[in-house]
Amino acid sequence: MSRPAHRRPEYHKINKDLFVLTYGALVAQLCKDYEKDEDVNKYLDKMGYGIGTRLVEDFLARSCVRRCHSYSEITDIIAQVAFKMYLGITPSVTCNNPSRTEFSLILDKNPLVEFVEELPAGRSSLCYCNLLCGIIRGALEMVHLAADVTFLQDTLKGDRVTEIGITFLKKLDEKKYRRKK
Amino acid sequence: MPLHTKKPRSPTSVSPGGSPGAILLGQTCLHQGPGQKTSLSVLEGMGFRVGQALGERLPQETLAFREELDVLKFLCKDLWVAVFQKQMDSLRTNHQGTYVLQDNSFPLLIRMASGPQYLEEAPKFLAFTCGLLRGTLSTLGIKSLVTASVASLPTCKFQVVIQKT
Numbered sequence: 241m242s243r244p245a246h247r248r249p250e251y252h253k254i255n256k257d258l259f260v261l262t263y264g265a266l267v268a269q270l271c272k273d274y275e276k277d278e279d280v281n282k283y284l285d286k287m288g289y290g291i292g293t294r295l296v297e298d299f300l301a302r303s304c305v306r307r308c309h310s311y312s313e314i315t316d317i318i319a320q321v322a323f324k325m326y327l328g329i330t331p332s333v334t335c336n337n338p339s340r341t342e343f344s345l346i347l348d349k350n351p352l353v354e355f356v357e358e359l360p361a362g363r364s365s366l367c368y369c370n371l372l373c374g375i376i377r378g379a380l381e382m383v384h385l386a387a388d389v390t391f392l393q394d395t396l397k398g399d400r401v402t403e404i405g406i407t408f409l410k411k412l413d414e415k416k417y418r419r420k421k
Numbered sequence: 422m423p424l425h426t427k428k429p430r431s432p433t434s435v436s437p438g439g440s441p442g443a444i445l446l447g448q449t450c451l452h453q454g455p456g457q458k459t460s461l462s463v464l465e466g467m468g469f470r471v472g473q474a475l476g477e478r479l480p481q482e483t484l485a486f487r488e489e490l491d492v493l494k495f496l497c498k499d500l501w502v503a504v505f506q507k508q509m510d511s512l513r514t515n516h517q518g519t520y521v522l523q524d525n526s527f528p529l530l531i532r533m534a535s536g537p538q539y540l541e542e543a544p545k546f547l548a549f550t551c552g553l554l555r556g557t558l559s560t561l562g563i564k565s566l567v568t569a570s571v572a573s574l575p576t577c578k579f580q581v582v583i584q585k586t
Contacts, residue, residue, distance in 0.1 A: 255504050261474045262549075265467040355474070 256328075260354050267368060277365035284367070288374020289381075296379035299325065311408045314385070315343040318376060318406075327351055336405070344392060347402040359396050367391050373404065386410045464548035465555075472556020475504070479560075489583060492561055493520050496581075500557055518583035522554075523576065530575035543571040547579075554579060 270280045303321050308314045312335060319331045323345070331345040352369050359366050367373075373389040380387045386409040393403035479499075486492045497509035501524075511523040529546045533539050547569035555567045564584040571577045 253506070255506075257475060257478060258471065258504050261471040262467070265470045268470070269463060269467055 256351065260352060263352055263371070264355060267366075271360065271363065271366070277363055277367075281365070281367045281370045284370035285374040285377070288371040288376075289378035290374075291371070292375035292378025292380075293382050295326075295375060296382045299379065310340065311343065312340055314380075315345070315406060319345050322379075331404070341408045343406045345404040345406065347404070350395065350402050353396060356396060364397070366396075367394065368396050369394075369402070376404070376406065380406075461544060461548040464545065465552035468549035468552020468554075469556040469559070470552075471549075472553040472558075473560050474556075475500070475553070476557040476560025486561070489518075489563070490514065492558065492563060493522070493581065495561075496554060496557065497522055500554075504553070518585065520581040520583075522579040522581065524579075525576045527575050527577045530571070530577060534574045536573055539574060540571060543574065543577070544569070547571070547577060551579065554581060 267280070267284070270283055274280045274283065299322055303317075303325065305317055305321060308317065312333075315333050319333045324330050329347060329349055329351060331347045334344045334346065336342040336344055350369065352372075356368065359368065370391065373391065377387060377389045380389075388405075388407040388409065390405055391403070392405040393399035393401055395402050486495065493512060493514070497512050501507065501509045505524075505528045507524075507526075507528070509522050510525045512520060513523075514520045527547075529550065530543060533542075533546070551567040551569050555565055558565045558567075558581070564586065566582045566584060568580050569577055570580070
C-alpha cells in the first residue's frame with residue numbers, strides 16, 4: 241500500500257506585526273483590567289488554555305505527526321513542529337530530570353516581545369507571554385496528557401534567554417491520540 | 422498603560438500559520454467586560470492602538486498624501502493587503518467626508534458563516550477592525566469615526582466619517 245501523497249493545504253498566513261501588536265494590546269488591556277500581576281498571568285494562562293484546546297486540532301490536522309512514545313518525543317514535536325508552524329521559531333529542548341518527565345524549551349528569540357523593550361513600571365512579575373503556557377497546557381490536555389507549564393526564565397525580566405518548563409504529570413496514555421469527548 | 426516600543430524597522434514580514442491563533446485570540450477577547458457595549462468599545466480601543474502602531478511602521482513616502490481620498494485608497498489597498506492579504510472590494514464616497522468601504526469576503530467573518538446567520542455576533546468581530554482603521558487614520562493625521570455594518574456574512578461595510586476639527 242503506497243503512502244498517500246502529502247497534501248499541503250493552502251493555509252492563511254497573518255501579518256506578523258499585526259499579530260505581535262495585537263498580542264501587546266491584549267496584554268495592555270488586561271493590565272488595565274487587573275491590578276495584580278498574578279491575576280493578569282492567570283487570565284493569560286486561562287485564555288491560552290482555551291486557545292490550546294482548539295489549536296491542537298488544527299495542529300494535528302496540518303502536521304501529520306506520528307504517535308509518540310515518550311514525553312521527550314512530544315516535547316521535541318512541540319518545539320520543532322508546533323512552534324515553527326505558529327510562531328516561526330524553533331526553541332531548543334533540554335531534559336531536566338533523569339526520569340525524563342521535566343523538560344525546558346529555550347527560546348533565544350521570541351517574536352511576541354519584538355516591540356517590548358521592558359516590562360511596564362510596577363509590573364515586574366508580569367509573565368508577558370503566559371498565553372503560550374496556557375496554549376501548551378491546553379493542547380496537551382486534549383491529547384490526554386496533564387502537564388504543568390510555566391516560565392522558568394524570561395528575557396523581559398533580565399534573564400539571558402526565555403525558558404518554558406514543561407512537567408508531565410501523568411503516565412503517557414498507551415492508546416492512540418483520540419478526541420476528548 | 423504604554424508598553425515601551427522600539428524604533429520601527431523596515432517592511433513587515435509574514436509569519437507562517439499565525440491565522441488560527443489570531444482568530445482564536447480574537448474569540449477569546451470576547452470574554453472581556455460586562456455587557457456588549459463595553460466589550461465593543463474595549464475591542465475598538467485595542468484596534469485603535471494597534472492601528473496607530475501599524476500606521477507608524479509604514480514606509481515614509483506613503484505619508485505624503487495629496488488628498489483625503491488618497492488616504493482612503495491607501496487604506497483600501499495597502500493597509501488591507503498588509504493586514505488581510507486582500508484589497509477592499511469597493512470604496513464609495515459622498516465627497517463630503519463620508520466613505521463606505523466594502524469587503525465582500527471579510528477574512529474575520531469568512532470562517533463563521535455565509536448569509537444571515539450570526540448577524541448578532543458579527544459586531545464583536547468587527548469592532549477591533551474599526552479601531553484599526555481609526556488608529557491608522559489617526560497616525561496619518563486624520564480624525565475619524567469608524568463604524569461597521571453587516572447585512573449578510575461575510576460581506577461587511579466600514580463607514581468612515583472624517584471629523585473636521
